[in-house]
Amino acid sequence: MSETTRRDFLRIISAAATAALIAPRSSGAATALESGIRGWVTSGDRRFAPIEAPQWRAASGNLSSVIQVDPTHRYQEILGFGGAFTDASCYLFNKLTGAERVALFSELFGPEGLRLSVGRTCIGSSDYSTKLYSFDDGDEPDLDLHRFSIEHDREYILPMLRMARNANPDLFLFSSAWSPPAWMKSGKSMLGGSMQKKYFPAYSDYLVKFLQGYAAAGVKIDAVTVQNEVDTDQDGKMPAALWGQEYEIGFVATHLGPAFERAHLDTKIWILDHNYDLWGRALDELGNPNVYKYVDGVAWHGYNGTPDAMTRVHEAFPEKHGYWTEGGPEIDSPDYTTDWCRWCGDFAKILRNWARCIVGWNLALDEKGTPNIGPYKCGGMVTIDSGTHKITRSGQYWALAHYSRAIQRGARVVASHGTLDRMDHVAFENPDGSHVLIVTNAGEKRDVQCEMGDRVFDMTLEHDSIATLVW
Numbered sequence: 179m180s181e182t183t184r185r186d187f188l189r190i191i192s193a194a195a196t197a198a199l200i201a202p203r204s205s206g207a208a209t210a211l212e213s214g215i216r217g218w219v220t221s222g223d224r225r226f227a228p229i230e231a232p233q234w235r236a237a238s239g240n241l242s243s244v245i246q247v248d249p250t251h252r253y254q255e256i257l258g259f260g261g262a263f264t265d266a267s268c269y270l271f272n273k274l275t276g277a278e279r280v281a282l283f284s285e286l287f288g289p290e291g292l293r294l295s296v297g298r299t300c301i302g303s304s305d306y307s308t309k310l311y312s313f314d315d316g317d318e319p320d321l322d323l324h325r326f327s328i329e330h331d332r333e334y335i336l337p338m339l340r341m342a343r344n345a346n347p348d349l350f351l352f353s354s355a356w357s358p359p360a361w362m363k364s365g366k367s368m369l370g371g372s373m374q375k376k377y378f379p380a381y382s383d384y385l386v387k388f389l390q391g392y393a394a395a396g397v398k399i400d401a402v403t404v405q406n407e408v409d410t411d412q413d414g415k416m417p418a419a420l421w422g423q424e425y426e427i428g429f430v431a432t433h434l435g436p437a438f439e440r441a442h443l444d445t446k447i448w449i450l451d452h453n454y455d456l457w458g459r460a461l462d463e464l465g466n467p468n469v470y471k472y473v474d475g476v477a478w479h480g481y482n483g484t485p486d487a488m489t490r491v492h493e494a495f496p497e498k499h500g501y502w503t504e505g506g507p508e509i510d511s512p513d514y515t516t517d518w519c520r521w522c523g524d525f526a527k528i529l530r531n532w533a534r535c536i537v538g539w540n541l542a543l544d545e546k547g548t549p550n551i552g553p554y555k556c557g558g559m560v561t562i563d564s565g566t567h568k569i570t571r572s573g574q575y576w577a578l579a580h581y582s583r584a585i586q587r588g589a590r591v592v593a594s595h596g597t598l599d600r601m602d603h604v605a606f607e608n609p610d611g612s613h614v615l616i617v618t619n620a621g622e623k624r625d626v627q628c629e630m631g632d633r634v635f636d637m638t639l640e641h642d643s644i645a646t647l648v649w
Contacts, residue, residue: 214649215635218580220518221643225571226579231647232635243629244596247605247615251593254499256606257350257534258295259582261541261559262504263339265300265307266549270542270562272334278567279341282560286541287345292575292582295348296535298503299339299399301355301388303368304406305416305552306540310368312359313388319361321380328391339397348587350535352401352503353392354451354477356417359384363419370414373405373421378429382437389445401446403477403503404430408452409459416552423459426450427466435472446474448501454483457490464495475499478533480524485531492532500532506539507572509547509557514572519620521577522644526602526618529591536581538574545570580646584614598624601639615647 217231261267271279285291302312314326328336343349357368358381365371373381385402392399405421412418421429426449438445449469450460460476463469475498478488488500505524507514525536543550543558550556559578561570586608594605600621606614615628619639627636628647639645 215647216649217645217647218583219640219643219645220576220580221640225576226583226646229645232637234633234635234649237629237632237634243634244598244626245603245615245617245628246595247613247628247630248593248595249605249607249613249630252607253591253593254532254534256529256585256587256589256591257501258348258587259292259536259578259585260294260296260298260349261506261538262298262300262306263335263342263351264304264540265335266543267306267541267558268335268338269308269549270544270564271338273564274562274567282569283341283345286560287342287349289346292579293346294578294582295346295587296350296352296537297339297342297541298537299335299351299353301353301385301402302357302359303417303551304356305412305554306543306550306556307417308549308551310417310551312357312368313391314359314361314384316359316361317366319377319380320359321377323380323383323387326384326387326391328388328395331392332395336392336395336397343397350400351397352403352446352448352477352501353388353399354403354406354503355385355419356406357419365414367414368417368419370411370416370418371420372411373419373425373429375425375428378433382429382433385434386437386441386443389443390441399445401448401474403448403451404434406451406504407479408450409456410452412552416554423462427463427469430463430472431466431468435468438472447472448475448477448503449473451477451479451503453479453481454485454487457483457487460491461494464491464498470495470498473498475501475534477501477503479504480528481505485527485533488528488531488533499534502528502533502536504537504539506559507557507574509543509545509555509561511557514557514561515570516642517573518576518644519573519618519642521574522580522616522618523602523620525577525581526604526616529604536578538578577644580616580644584616584646584648586610589614598626601626613649617645617647619643619645 215231217229219229360368362377363371408421540558544564547555588609589606592605602618623641
């Protein structure tokens, strides 16, 4: 993006932020309707561009509204939106000049940018790393963790996390391990294999030391998942570990939960961290009372199954939360920069099934989808050209902008009804009383009518477009 285009983008975002800040606090639906509507659209060559939004009018006669917003029916509270600070992403952030990095972090995390508010970190290396490592490498077991060190992360991961928190002090960070140290596993390798039960005590201490070490370095981690993608060893081609269901139950109930208590940690524990089709496993694990008491919720990926799996788990255990923790674009996809409808429609379905957050995969990769020590070829939320440092924004980036810019932490999903082919929608009520409706139209250009209470408005949705409306 040219400097002129970047300035235009930041000017648009700044105007949006200012409008959000000066919007009057609503005391109810009537006040919200009287305050008018503001809107933004992504379509064609427009990217989260302000529009002359439609305005409310009194409904007359029988309504045939396509979308009905009903804020009297409220669902889960939103934690936020974001992406993963992988070793690869932080390495690329660190390669930028100081001015380039400040500008990009302001755009991603700052109050005049996307305001991303949730980030994922890796406990040791993932497949998107510059090298394979854990925090306790060595050939022999180290039960007392004498070798433990987070030194690798001090060079560029911790500095990038501190900088992101400076840009958004409310940034919520959670961390996932792709593999325990090799000596804790069958096969004695971080590539594939499975966790060995006899090392559960040492591994719970390992995670405690990780959290304490990060906190001492100025980066508090708010939640951890037990294992990234618990039921695959990735054919031994990348950091991974199999954790049987009974192993995750025993580890959380007997070791990790009690270890956090002894260390006086308030870090939340999330289980599963894998696909929708493992919803039965999530039910079984939460059905164990000793797991239930330590677990805050379930982390979900969307590679297999359908998002209604999250609703099944919510209905069985409504006190436990759902978190969507991974999914990213493909760097070689011809629509890498324009598939915003695909992502925005998916996000609507995820949020309509009780997820509290949406967290993409790598925040940044280069034009080849690297650094990468694994077999898969993803793209970053943004691409940083390894030579020129030019920033390219993905379709996922623009889809997230329509959510993260308008939806505040603590917002509630509210009911919205109405069906049209290839159209998705989801609605929210913010803590300040404002309402948000996000509509994705992957179909042909169409006119729609929206209703809330006894008022309606009409709008035209362009083909392959996203519209965010706030009132």
